[in-house]
Amino acid sequence: MRTGAHYLGNGECEFTVWSPTLNSVAVQILTPQQQVIPLKPQAEGYWQTKVNDVYPGTLYRYVLDGENAFADPVSQYQPEGVHGPSQVIDHQFEWTDDEWTGVPLESMIFYELHVGTFTPEGTFTAIIPRLADLKELGINAIEIMPIAQFPGDTHIEPSLAYRNWGYDGVYPFAVQNSYGTPADLKQLVNACHQHGIAVVLDVVYNHFGPEGNYMGQFAPYFTKTYKTPWGNAMNFDDAHSQGVRHYFIQNALYWLGDFHIDALRLDAIQAIYDLGAKHFLWELAEAVHNFSQDGGRKRYLIAESDLNNPQIVRPPELGGYGLDAQWSDDFHHALHALLTGDRQGYYQDFGQCAQLAKAYEDTFVYDWKYAPHRKRFHGISCRDRPPSQFSVCIQNHDQIGNQMKGDRLWNRVSFEGLKLAAGAVLLSPNLPLLFMGEEYGETAPFMYFVSHSDPDLIQAVRAGRKQEFEAFHYDEDPPDPESAETFLRCKLNWQLRNEGQHKVLLDWYRQLIDWRKAHPALLKQDRNCIQATSDEDKQLVIVRRWSESSEVIFALNFNQSPVKVTLPIQRHAYKRLDSADTSWAGPGSQAPEDLSVGQELQLQPTSLVLYELEP
Structure with a gap:
């Protein structure tokens, strides 16, 4: 059942609330004139009624068991904040996104x-x-x-x-x-x-905030069975x-x-x-x-x-x-x-x-490995995803x-x-x-x-x-x-x-981002098409990514000093990105524009360089 206040048009509004443990629920219309209309009990703890002469902008609250009044748990707008009344909303809108198909x-x-x-x-x-x-x-x-x-x-x-x-x-x-x-x-x-x-x-x-939280007045939204950092769990x-x-x-x-x-x-x-x-x-x-x-x-x-x-x-x-x-x-x-x-x-x-x-290859570093901070084993492999x-x-x-x-x-x-x-x-x-x-x-x-x-x-x-x-x-x-x-x-x-x-x-x-969106090797999101290696002494991570038609290799130097390395390539390669280039306000690159198999190159401190292998 759809809960909340739903404007049906022509001054008619349907009010529905879930309160399975209460004896009575009434809607208190506050504007333009105050009135109280009881809701009728429905199946599974719901209460509902339709009210005429109620238009968008009307303020209202629910009176519970004839005593205290609170804003709607399904309020669609609170113009006066968390302690104020709810407002009836008309959701009519002139959308112009009919041709929108989304982003994969x-x-x-x-x-x-x-x-x-x-x-x-x-x-x-x-x-x-x-x-x-x-x-x-x-x-x-x-x-x-x-x-x-x-x-x-x-x-x-x-x-x-x-x-x-x-x-x-x-x-x-x-x-x-x-x-x-x-x-x-x-x-x-x-x-x-x-x-x-x-x-x-x-x-x-997973929780409601600590101020203005009146949900428990309406229904058992919380359980004492579990505790969260915010109190009782939902x-x-x-x-x-x-x-x-x-x-x-x-x-x-x-x-x-x-x-x-x-x-x-x-x-x-x-x-x-x-x-x-x-x-x-x-x-x-x-x-x-x-x-x-x-x-x-x-x-x-x-x-x-x-x-x-x-x-x-x-x-x-x-x-x-x-x-x-x-x-x-x-x-x-x-x-x-x-x-x-x-x-x-x-x-x-x-x-x-x-x-x-x-992390590049397997996503989870901790895939049922002991985590010292947690003082326990943590995670499990996600290589099937x-x-x-x-x-x-x-x-x-x-x-x-x-x-x-x-x-x-x-x-x-x-x-x-x-x-x-x-x-x-x-x-x-x-x-x-x-x-x-x-x-x-x-x-x-x-x-x-x-x-x-x-x-x-x-x-x-x-x-x-x-x-x-x-x-x-x-x-x-x-x-x-x-x-x-x-x-x-x-x-x-x-x-x-x-x-x-x-x-x-x-x-x-x-x-x-342009490279990510356009290059076939970077568009290939397949665990079988990526290989990452590291060198702790040099503070270096090297990543290869490839597709059926192309391959790139990039080196990440976390060292505060220059590092010499020979990239594991099987074909001639051409430099496409280098964060150390002066064009990127870097100190100046030492990496060659063309890289041959077995050729050593020097990486500037704290830098990234990417090469594209020839077809």
Whole structure:
């Protein structure tokens, strides 16, 4: 049964809510005139009624058991924030993307962005003028961090009242009011499709935020059987769990259908606990697959997971859940450790060139190997799945924002290191993800920020953030997550993309993406067509990739000194990319333009060089 308030036209609206343990539910219409209309009980714990003289823009709440009133769990808009009433929405929109067929998953180049800090305005529509720049770069999929309504501090300037990464959302169907209206989001998606760019939306199905979370008043959305970092787990396998499962499946189809979203990124699926015979993720994937078939266009599910478990993306007939792709942290950790020298936290499990080489070939570095940081064996092999089912990066919101000061790679490594990192990611056989501003070396940090109205919760967040970094023995406290200044410092400096080294880096990213999209060897995403070797003494990783008609070989030098090496080629080769070239603001290349079999070449410190073998 479809829950929520659905405007049927001609002033008629249908209200449906799931509350299997309540004795009565009524809808309280607040505007233009207050009235209370009881809902009629339906099968399986649902309540429903139709009301006349209700038009788009009407504010309403549900009165539970004749006592307290709360916003709709399936609210599609919260104009007054998480503690205010819900608003009836008319989803009619003039779409112009009828010819849009989508971007194949294996071709996607993701660009993760946070709506509030991507532009000075921090809105959906403000993103649209920048789509042409992203398209020129070669981006064909933007990945939007969560937009479900989150809390705000309404006692300050309205433009700064709402500050959050999005993972504290409490109304999964309601677009964040400070970002715009549902129609504004549709306008953004429509514009993306006009530019040939797919839209991936980050959704959170493992928890609700701590403020404005009234879900437990309506139904048993939570279970005490499992604990998550946020408290009691979502109820996917306990009593009444069928309503919870239906709630989130309806949410997924809502974004894919009403908003024409192309794919969903599922946050931290390791915190979705379900020991039932049919895991919630399997049921979700099945529903999205059927929706895609009915709609004539493939939609995708991409999981964030730190489990290193390919069961997530295996098809059901092979015992999997049938999701389309998943994030792989091992590539990031291996590359980051080599570039920065970090060995704290989970980086203590990384730092060897052989691990990056393994990530190129096998995706998972830890495939049932002992992980010292975890103090246990971790992961299992995923070699039966193609590399195009795994997304990799060198920067994303977590890896930047979970550092104490939210420093980007620009502030951590040399300019040569930035170019090396870009090449390592974009020349991989996996699906590359860029974090907003990475392509031109954004200098603004991306710190953790929130905007709560509860003083006790604010203090708890501050204390928790401070405690998180005590083990690192820093001389100063982390930036105040509740401060508006922390949020403002994270706004992008878009003009940097036209200046000095920033412009050079942008051109380097564009060149790499052009190569990725055009060269047959780089288009071949087959585990049997890639070979990676390493040399720990020289701090070197060498990768061969080939197809039926072509072959490339590239060397990644993580050494701070020049390195001499003989590449394992069987035919004459021609240099196509060299990050050390002066044309890329490098120190000057020592690698020859033409390379013969057995010929030694010298690699500049912290550099990448790519050769194409003659046919």
